[in-house]
Amino acid sequence: MSVTGKYFLHSQKGAITQQYPDNRETLKMFERFRGEVVMPHDENNEHRCTGCQKCELACPNGTIEIIWDRQVDPETGKKKKLIEKHIYHLGMCTMCGLCIEACPTDAIKWAQNYENSVYDRTTLTRVLNKPGSKLMPGVEE
Amino acid sequence: METSTVNNNFKSEEYFINMGPQHPATHGVLRLLLTIDGETIKKVEPDLGYIHRSIEKMCERDSYQQIVHLTDRMDYLSSNINNEAVCLAVENALQIEVPDRVKVIRTIIGELTRIASHNLWWGVMGMDVGALTTYFYAFRDREMINDIFEETCGARLTMNYNIPGGLMFDIHPNFVKRVKEFIAHFKTKLPEYDTLLTNNVIFQKRMRGVGMLSKEDAISYGASGPVGRGSGYSCDVRKLHPYSALDKVTFNEALRTEGDSFARYEVRIQEMWESMSIVEQLIDNIPEGDYKVETNAVIKLPKGEFYQKVETARGELGVYIISTGTKNPYRLKFRSPGFSNLSLLNHIAVGGKIGDLVASMATLDLVIPDIDR
Ligand code: SF4
Numbered sequence: 001m002s003v004t005g006k007y008f009l010h011s012q013k014g015a016i017t018q019q020y021p022d023n024r025e026t027l028k029m030f031e032r033f034r035g036e037v038v039m040p041h042d043e044n045n046e047h048r049c050t051g052c053q054k055c056e057l058a059c060p061n062g063t064i065e066i067i068w069d070r071q072v073d074p075e076t077g078k079k080k081k082l083i084e085k086h087i088y089h090l091g092m093c094t095m096c097g098l099c100i101e102a103c104p105t106d107a108i109k110w111a112q113n114y115e116n117s118v119y120d121r122t123t124l125t126r127v128l129n130k131p132g133s134k135l136m137p138g139v140e141e
Numbered sequence: 142m143e144t145s146t147v148n149n150n151f152k153s154e155e156y157f158i159n160m161g162p163q164h165p166a167t168h169g170v171l172r173l174l175l176t177i178d179g180e181t182i183k184k185v186e187p188d189l190g191y192i193h194r195s196i197e198k199m200c201e202r203d204s205y206q207q208i209v210h211l212t213d214r215m216d217y218l219s220s221n222i223n224n225e226a227v228c229l230a231v232e233n234a235l236q237i238e239v240p241d242r243v244k245v246i247r248t249i250i251g252e253l254t255r256i257a258s259h260n261l262w263w264g265v266m267g268m269d270v271g272a273l274t275t276y277f278y279a280f281r282d283r284e285m286i287n288d289i290f291e292e293t294c295g296a297r298l299t300m301n302y303n304i305p306g307g308l309m310f311d312i313h314p315n316f317v318k319r320v321k322e323f324i325a326h327f328k329t330k331l332p333e334y335d336t337l338l339t340n341n342v343i344f345q346k347r348m349r350g351v352g353m354l355s356k357e358d359a360i361s362y363g364a365s366g367p368v369g370r371g372s373g374y375s376c377d378v379r380k381l382h383p384y385s386a387l388d389k390v391t392f393n394e395a396l397r398t399e400g401d402s403f404a405r406y407e408v409r410i411q412e413m414w415e416s417m418s419i420v421e422q423l424i425d426n427i428p429e430g431d432y433k434v435e436t437n438a439v440i441k442l443p444k445g446e447f448y449q450k451v452e453t454a455r456g457e458l459g460v461y462i463i464s465t466g467t468k469n470p471y472r473l474k475f476r477s478p479g480f481s482n483l484s485l486l487n488h489i490a491v492g493g494k495i496g497d498l499v500a501s502m503a504t505l506d507l508v509i510p511d512i513d514r
């Protein structure tokens with residue numbers, strides 16, 4: 001009783017509950033929080049993914065699918081592997097982080113969003129490279 | 142006249158009821174087939190399989206790095222310790238020596254996991270015997286540990302922070318500070334737990350002398366963890382076969398000889414104190430160094446059989462790997478503490494009432510995905 005009474009009397013200060021979802025604006029996750037896998041693009045719509053498929057191999061449950069092609073590099077004239085689509089099925093992902101550890105060029109990273117529920121599960125399948133994007137120059141495997 | 146004879150010979154009938162699989166007191170999808178006479182329990186038959194995901198079979202398909210994240214989903218309240226078990230097994234098989242820094246961090250994180258798990262158990266324990274308040278106090282303190290994990294490991298429950306060869310990334314710069322804050326906070330809060338629940342007369346009446354388990358039975362049923370130690374069976378893997386940095390710290394094994402529900406309760410409360418002391422001994426001198434040793438991208442274990450056991454919050458978790466020298470295990474078997482602890486439920490519940498069954502089951506601290514795998 002004495003413990004309960006103490007907390008009852010001091011209930012104004014030190015409330016530990018949060019007013020979610022009213023605090024959406026201010027609620028920030030920690031920087032390492034695993035929300036979903038994303039591929040950052042810079043202002044020229046360039047990403048760092050070479051299409052090496054290491055993330056696809058590292059993934060325990062086939063969440064990542066890489067569709068790639070060989071194209072002639074205009075500078076060197078050699079044929080080079082390039083990604084067409086980096087497909088990520090968020091609905092299957094177990095947030096283990098192995099793909100991000102495996103990527104040699106740091107092309108993918110964690111995003112900190114925490115509201116992943118949707119009405120239609122097909123929207124959970126995402127293509128991570130943006131349309132028309134290309135490989136950042138200088139990124140080699 | 143005839144009716145009175147009937148009344149004199151009135152006999153109650155045994156009947157069956159199902160407890161679960163969707164029952165709040167079973168903490169998961171466990172189905173108990175109860176044979177009861179009035180309210181007295183004649184037999185308890187657990188029926189498993191409702192959350193079977195064939196983790197052991199999936200391990201045969203996965204690489205050794207990938208296996209680790211599956212163990213998060215067994216006993217999810219000790220996920221860090223489960224991860225550690227697989228990593229230690231693989232490291233021993235490969236004869237890799239991990240840096241001291243890794244050992245110390247693994248031990249600290251493991252003990253924090255144990256505190257968090259016992260903390261949740263304490264809240265649920267109170268709730269099972271009708272004291273809802275404990276739940277909120279327990280969650281308040283557990284939240285701090287979850288924040289520590291979220292900041293360092295990136296997740297609150299399914300961490301996957303250990304990898305064969307070390308840790309996935311180094312601890313967060315705030316880690317030490319936060320852990321110290323938590324220890325200081327929890328030291329003032331744990332005595333409150335005693336005031337709220339341990340010393341409560343009603344609670345003691347429900348726990349003392351109920352769910353008796355003798356030391357011999359504890360051993361023959363393969364009980365481990367706080368369940369075994371509540372019956373005076375010294376079975377702490379951390380003491381008997383120290384792993385990681387546990388050989389560098391001093392702590393007492395929590396032991397009680399009474400063997401009733403209250404003894405198991407007391408063991409867990411004492412273990413929280415002991416875990417705090419282990420963390421305190423290590424947190425100030427985390428050695429400098431690497432947080433992992435590089436392993437091959439494809440880990441192949443040598444041909445043979447490897448066994449590693451660790452002490453999770455529920456007892457002894459064993460990882461048994463049979464390797465044929467390829468990149469996947471030929472067979473991987475987990476010896477989970479919950480399974481053996483569940484097997485003695487019938488033994489301790491028969492003759493008691495349904496209410497006592499719920500109370501003694503709470504002191505076994507079952508996590509169903511650990512039993513089913
Ligand atoms: S986090 Fe794990 S499950 Fe998710 S895509 Fe990466 S490797 Fe696959």
Ligand code: SF4
Nearest residue numbers: 049050052053055103
């Ligand atoms: S994301 Fe990284 S690992 Fe995956 S294909 Fe691209 S470069 Fe390779």
